[in-house]
Amino acid sequence: MESDVLIVGAGIVGCACARECALAGLRVCIVEDSVTGGGATAAGMGHIVVMDDSPAQFELTRYSRSLWQQLLPKLPRSAEYETRGTLWVAADEEEMVEVRAKHSAYGAGGVRTETLNEAEVAVEEPKLRAGLAGALLVPDDGVIYPPAAADWFLERALAIGATIVRGKAISANKGELRLADGTKLRGERIVLATGTDCSLLPSLPIKKRKGHLLITDRYPGFLHHQLVELGYLKSAHKLESDSVAFNIQPRRTGQLLIGSSRQYGDEDSKSDAAILTQMLERAQGYMPELAQVSGLRVWTGFRAATPDKLPLIGPAEGLTDDRTIWLAAGFEGLGITNAPAAARLLVDQMLGRAPEIDAAPYLPQRMTTQAALHA
Amino acid sequence: MPESITVLVNGMPVQMQAGSIVSAALLKAGEPCRLSVTAEPRTALCGMGICFECRATVNGVRHRRTCQMICCDGMVVESDR
Numbered sequence: 001m002e003s004d005v006l007i008v009g010a011g012i013v014g015c016a017c018a019r020e021c022a023l024a025g026l027r028v029c030i031v032e033d034s035v036t037g038g039g040a041t042a043a044g045m046g047h048i049v050v051m052d053d054s055p056a057q058f059e060l061t062r063y064s065r066s067l068w069q070q071l072l073p074k075l076p077r078s079a080e081y082e083t084r085g086t087l088w089v090a091a092d093e094e095e096m097v098e099v100r101a102k103h104s105a106y107g108a109g110g111v112r113t114e115t116l117n118e119a120e121v122a123v124e125e126p127k128l129r130a131g132l133a134g135a136l137l138v139p140d141d142g143v144i145y146p147p148a149a150a151d152w153f154l155e156r157a158l159a160i161g162a163t164i165v166r167g168k169a170i171s172a173n174k175g176e177l178r179l180a181d182g183t184k185l186r187g188e189r190i191v192l193a194t195g196t197d198c199s200l201l202p203s204l205p206i207k208k209r210k211g212h213l214l215i216t217d218r219y220p221g222f223l224h225h226q227l228v229e230l231g232y233l234k235s236a237h238k239l240e241s242d243s244v245a246f247n248i249q250p251r252r253t254g255q256l257l258i259g260s261s262r263q264y265g266d267e268d269s270k271s272d273a274a275i276l277t278q279m280l281e282r283a284q285g286y287m288p289e290l291a292q293v294s295g296l297r298v299w300t301g302f303r304a305a306t307p308d309k310l311p312l313i314g315p316a317e318g319l320t321d322d323r324t325i326w327l328a329a330g331f332e333g334l335g336i337t338n339a340p341a342a343a344r345l346l347v348d349q350m351l352g353r354a355p356e357i358d359a360a361p362y363l364p365q366r367m368t369t370q371a372a373l374h375a
Numbered sequence: 376m377p378e379s380i381t382v383l384v385n386g387m388p389v390q391m392q393a394g395s396i397v398s399a400a401l402l403k404a405g406e407p408c409r410l411s412v413t414a415e416p417r418t419a420l421c422g423m424g425i426c427f428e429c430r431a432t433v434n435g436v437r438h439r440r441t442c443q444m445i446c447c448d449g450m451v452v453e454s455d456r
């Protein structure tokens with residue numbers, strides 16, 4: 001049977017795309033050889049966050065967060081969505097300047113924030129060390145359990161006519177997807193939502209960026225918001241070198257999810273004791289009592305990083321001459337946040353609908369222009 | 376006879392023989408060591424520090440494996456929730 005859309009990859013992005021296609025009346029088939037949401041989706045924190053590292057990233061995350069908020073009443077309890085809010089923690093006066101700048105930038109973009117001083121931060125999060133300068137509170141940011149959310153997107157898609165094929169796609173060519181077991185599937189379009197796996201389109205400009213996370217035992221009431229150090233922006237922006245930043249999230253169970261690290265060039269999924277130590281020391285620097293909590297597990301995952309840190313959403317023009325290939329990939333650390341917006345923008349393009357935000361900054365064809373500029 | 380000591384389990388004084396393990400005090404009091412994420416009461420299962428079912432808060436520190444701890448006089452034990 002021929003589909004309108006074949007989607008390769010049942011991570012949160014692929015599953016969100018499948019639901020959006022099915023809602024639009026497209027015949028959609030999703031292809032996955034492993035469990036749903038088992039790659040970067042399962043490895044990430046599940047922080048639904050508005051980020052302002054570029055105007056395009058701000059627009060996409062703001063839009064996508066609003067789509068998550070619309071989905072909220074429908075999400076199952078297992079998705080563990082909680083509107084915890086993000087506290088961007090400022091260590092010193094220099095970082096407070098950044099807090100104020102972010103406050104006005106977010107406000108201008110229609111995102112509610114509050115500036116907190118030292119005393120107010122201590123009230124919001126008593127476990128933070130004394131002597132911090134303040135923070136920016138983004139109250140409408142959220143926390144989610146991504147694999148359960150991916151499952152829900154897929155289940156909804158299947159309920160309204162989508163199909164799933166369990167198998168490994170080994171080639172995508174002119175509307176034909178071949179699987180390792182010899183199956184051939186046909187579709188008018190083939191969407192690659194394959195995270196860091198570039199095997200179906202080796203020209204994809206995606207690099208693996210390794211991260212570590214640690215989950216603790218249950219400490220209800222220890223933490224109330226997702227906390228991120230403002231220095232995170234500095235470290236997350238470094239494109240080449242290894243970095244760690246204080247990033248901690250409260251889970252509904254009372255567990256604490258502690259991050260974060262960023263490493264290029266290490267494609268080994270084993271945890272790295274040296275960077276893990278740095279990461280946990282960084283966290284203890286902000287919350288000394290973390291030294292007494294009991295950690296349960298550490299794992300690693302790989303973010304799909306593009307050269308300009310924006311995702312690739314749309315036809316793979318410029319990366320291949322094959323007009324049937326589309327992309328929903330390269331979300332770096334924001335795949336969970338951006339999944340609903342990516343799905344919506346992708347289907348807007350397929351149907352020629354007017355998107356609610358400008359889709360141009362995320363079009364894959366920009367990669368050829370950038371390559372030409374740097375040639 | 377070994378000396379008798381008093382341990383507070385969820386606020387209730389429990390008389391224990393010196394040398395008893397803390398999970399025994401929880402059992403004697405009829406209190407769970409902890410509640411699971413779905414609020415099921417749990418208590419010591421393996422008794423040798425492997426299964427982690429006996430975790431409880433001891434003297435304010437959460438998640439102590441009570442089958443591996445000896446009771447002290449005046450010790451404050453609370454079910455982990």
